[in-house]
Amino acid sequence: RLIYTPTAVQRKNVGASGPEKYTEAFIKKQIEEFNLGKRHLANMMGEDPETFTQEDIDRAIAYLFPSGLFDKQARPMMKHPTEIFPEQRKIQWGEDGRPFHFLFYTGKQSYYSLMHETYEKVLNVQKYQDQLTAQDLTSQKEKRNLAGSRWLTKIELEEMLLEKLSDNDYLRFIQLLQKLVTLPCGDIEEKYIQKFSKEIPAQLQKVVIEPLKYDERGVAFSTGEGTRKTARATAVVYDNGTGKITVNGIDMLHYFPVLQDREQLLFPFQFLDRVGKHDMVCTVSGGGRSAQAGAIRLASAKALRSFVTEKEAEFMRQAGLLTVDPRTKERKKPGQEGARRKFTWKKR
Amino acid sequence: DDKLLSEPLSHPDFFNVKELFSLKDLFDARVHLGHKKGCRHRFMEPYIFGCRLDQDIIDLDQTMQHLQLALNFTAHIAYRKGIILFISRKRQFCHLVETMAQECGEYAHTRYWQGGLLTNAHIQLGSGVRLPDLLIFLSSLNNVFEPHVAIRDAAKMNIPTVGVVDTNCNPCLITYPIPGNDDSPTAMELYCKLFRMAIIRAKDKRRRSEVFDDLQ
Numbered sequence: 001r002l003i004y005t006p007t008a009v010q011r012k013n014v015g016a017s018g019p020e021k022y023t024e025a026f027i028k029k030q031i032e033e034f035n036l037g038k039r040h041l042a043n044m045m046g047e048d049p050e051t052f053t054q055e056d057i058d059r060a061i062a063y064l065f066p067s068g069l070f071d072k073q074a075r076p077m078m079k080h081p082t083e084i085f086p087e088q089r090k091i092q093w094g095e096d097g098r099p100f101h102f103l104f105y106t107g108k109q110s111y112y113s114l115m116h117e118t119y120e121k122v123l124n125v126q127k128y129q130d131q132l133t134a135q136d137l138t139s140q141k142e143k144r145n146l147a148g149s150r151w152l153t154k155i156e157l158e159e160m161l162l163e164k165l166s167d168n169d170y171l172r173f174i175q176l177l178q179k180l181v182t183l184p185c186g187d188i189e190e191k192y193i194q195k196f197s198k199e200i201p202a203q204l205q206k207v208v209i210e211p212l213k214y215d216e217r218g219v220a221f222s223t224g225e226g227t228r229k230t231a232r233a234t235a236v237v238y239d240n241g242t243g244k245i246t247v248n249g250i251d252m253l254h255y256f257p258v259l260q261d262r263e264q265l266l267f268p269f270q271f272l273d274r275v276g277k278h279d280m281v282c283t284v285s286g287g288g289r290s291a292q293a294g295a296i297r298l299a300s301a302k303a304l305r306s307f308v309t310e311k312e313a314e315f316m317r318q319a320g321l322l323t324v325d326p327r328t329k330e331r332k333k334p335g336q337e338g339a340r341r342k343f344t345w346k347k348r
Numbered sequence: 349d350d351k352l353l354s355e356p357l358s359h360p361d362f363f364n365v366k367e368l369f370s371l372k373d374l375f376d377a378r379v380h381l382g383h384k385k386g387c388r389h390r391f392m393e394p395y396i397f398g399c400r401l402d403q404d405i406i407d408l409d410q411t412m413q414h415l416q417l418a419l420n421f422t423a424h425i426a427y428r429k430g431i432i433l434f435i436s437r438k439r440q441f442c443h444l445v446e447t448m449a450q451e452c453g454e455y456a457h458t459r460y461w462q463g464g465l466l467t468n469a470h471i472q473l474g475s476g477v478r479l480p481d482l483l484i485f486l487s488s489l490n491n492v493f494e495p496h497v498a499i500r501d502a503a504k505m506n507i508p509t510v511g512v513v514d515t516n517c518n519p520c521l522i523t524y525p526i527p528g529n530d531d532s533p534t535a536m537e538l539y540c541k542l543f544r545m546a547i548i549r550a551k552d553k554r555r556r557s558e559v560f561d562d563l564q
Contacts, residue, residue: 001506097478098431102450105433105480106457107465107472116446123443 023091030081037078054079087162110161111169118176121189129185149197151177157196209313212239212306222306226298228325231287235299239307241279243269247296248283261293268301268321272308294325352557356427363427363549365419368542371408374415377538379528380406382515392515395527404515406527418510418524419546422482425508426454426550430481433457434543435498437490441536445486448540452547455480457498461490466501485511486539487530488522495521512539 038057042049045060057078065076092109093099103109103116132138152160154170177196180189212220220239227233245252245265256262269275280300284292301321305313316322330339337343356362374380382388382396382404397407425432432454436445442458449456457465462472469477483502488511490496495518502509503521511522512530519525529535 003505092474093478096429098429099455099478102453102455103446103457105455105465105473106459107462108459112459116443119443 022085027081027085030085034078034081041078108163108165108169110163111165111173114161115173115176118173118180118192121192122176122180122183125180125183125185125188128188129183132185148199150200152196152198209305209310220307222303224299224302224304226295226300226302226324228294228298229287229291229328231284231291231295233282233284233292233295233299235280235282235296235303237300237303237307238279238281239277241277243276243278245280246282256289256293258289261289264290264293264297265300267297268304268316271316271319271321272304272312274304274307278304278307297321298324349561352554352561353428356424361416361420363420363423363546363553365423365546366416368419368545369412369415369538371412373538374408374411374528377534378532379411379535379538380408381529381532382406387516389516389518391519392513392517392527395513395519396515406515406529411526411528414524414526415528415542418526419542421508421524422484422510422543423546423550425482426547427554429554431455431478432482432484432547433480434484434486435461435496436486437461437496438487438530438536439491440533441486444536444540448544452544453551454547461497463497466498466505466507479505480507483507483509483511484543485509485522486536488513488517 038052039049041057041060042052044064045056047056061076061078067075069075092101092104099105101109101113103112106112151174154165154167157170157173158165177193181193210222212222214220215238221236223234223236225232225234247255252262252265256265266275269278282296282299284296286292287295298321301316305316305322308316313322332338335343380397382392385399385402385404388396388404392404395407395410397405399405422432432452434445434449434454434456436442436458438458445458446456464472466479469479483498485496485499488496488499493516499509499511499521508523509521510524511517511519511526512528513519513522513525514528514530517530519527528539
């Protein structure tokens with residue numbers, strides 16, 4: 001069969017053929033060369049070729065070929081060929097030119113074969129359903145937990161099939177899977193469906209309130225940590241106290257001369273009406289005067305949660321005592337004097 | 349090897365495809381039913397037997413001859429280890445055609461036809477692809493009731509075509525048209541059965557002839 005192609009077209013268009021395809025024989029040869037090279041390297045370094053691991057190889061290469069390049073991927077490396085050559089579709093046809101897959105001429109063979117299989121499962125389920133109705137048997141309907149699982153995303157499906165998909169293709173496939181699931185006797189194909197569904201881990205993480213700890217004297221205490229801007233604080237709140245508060249070994253009155261900071265420290269206790277009932281020992285570092293006060297406030301509120309009922313803890317949360325204040329110093333921008341302040345505007 | 353390839357060409361019906369079907373089988377599978385008079389294509393008029401209550405009836409004698417030629421041709425291609433590609437854009441029979449192609453060991457394309465599949469194959473399918481040696485259309489229209497692009501592309505690439513043409517189809521560019529119904533499930537199952545049997549027969553014969561030659 002003669003196909004006339006003008007000589008201009010016969011020149012190889014290098015870019016148009018896409019990424020280079022590696023044959024199986026090529027990859028096998030690369031693996032043999034890698035193993036041989038590994039043994040040579042081990043002998044060179046004076047180590048045992050049998051127990052020469054990948055880390056030893058990396059160290060040896062870094063020693064023999066020192067490189068100051070910043071990009072780690074640009075430095076000399078010796079890895080197993082399966083890591084270097086991306087997993088690709090090898091040449092799809094045999095010696096005589098006949099393709100291996102019966103849907104090769106569609107262009108998207110894995111995707112269409114997947115659709116073909118899924119549709120076959122749907123037909124099977126419908127046939128089974130018909131058989132049951134012919135014998136007048138009702139199927140046991142076990143509700144599949146729809147909320148606990150999700151379908152594979154488009155990217156995950158592309159990775160599975162090693163083929164690019166379009167959005168429409170992906171949608172069609174998901175619609176077919178959903179049809180399979182909603183059929184009454186869909187449970188037969190449970191194993192097939194599980195290949196394409198993933199469990200969603202429980203999203204609501206209930207905040208665990210730690211139980212009270214007891215020290216040598218039998219006094220209950222609990223710890224809490226808090227942050228505000230750059231200040232980090234840890235607070236230990238003791239029960240049966242007189243309302244004494246020690247910060248970094250110094251009494252509160254001396255450490256925080258300003259009234260506002262002391263108010264911040266006492267706010268959690270005031271809110272819970274436990275002003276004179278607890279002792280507190282805290283350590284704080286970083287930040288400024290106000291930030292340290294805020295950090296200790298958060299830490300003490302967190303510690304008090306163990307002493308208090310769930311309802312009161314919920315009130316604390318709603319009052320904003322348990323929320324980390326996310327405000328930090330805004331960065332200075334170029335072309336401006338500060339974060340927001342612009343340079344003085346001169347008319348001329 | 350030369351004798352192996354030239355021997356079947358001397359017989360008019362080497363694979364005996366005539367015995368695979370009879371006129372009654374075609375009639376029972378409702379192959380003679382065409383579309384309404386308004387859908388009739390001008391070039392299908394020679395193949396139409398008549399019109400009853402506005403519905404066209406296809407001449408089954410002509411269909412028998414064309415079917416025999418087409419099956420014979422397919423069997424010869426399969427005997428010479430050619431690549432056969434089944435095409436049908438009918439959604440109802442997509443699964444049937446694909447399973448049939450898988451059973452024969454040949455190829456199928458019942459999905460959306462990407463423009464340059466045959467004409468731009470070296471870029472789309474990879475360089476060094478072997479194109480199909482025969483296209484079999486089990487329904488020669490696509491979903492918009494226009495002639496399938498592959499008919500024109502096969503004519504451009506010098507690939508012979510076999511196709512089931514209904515009364516609303518254009519039989520012009522198809523090398524071996526088979527006037528017949530392409531809408532009934534029974535008719536499609538009959539065509540699938542016939543093509544499958546013809547291909548399997550031809551492949552078996554080829555294997556047996558090769559084994560025979562090897563023994564000698």
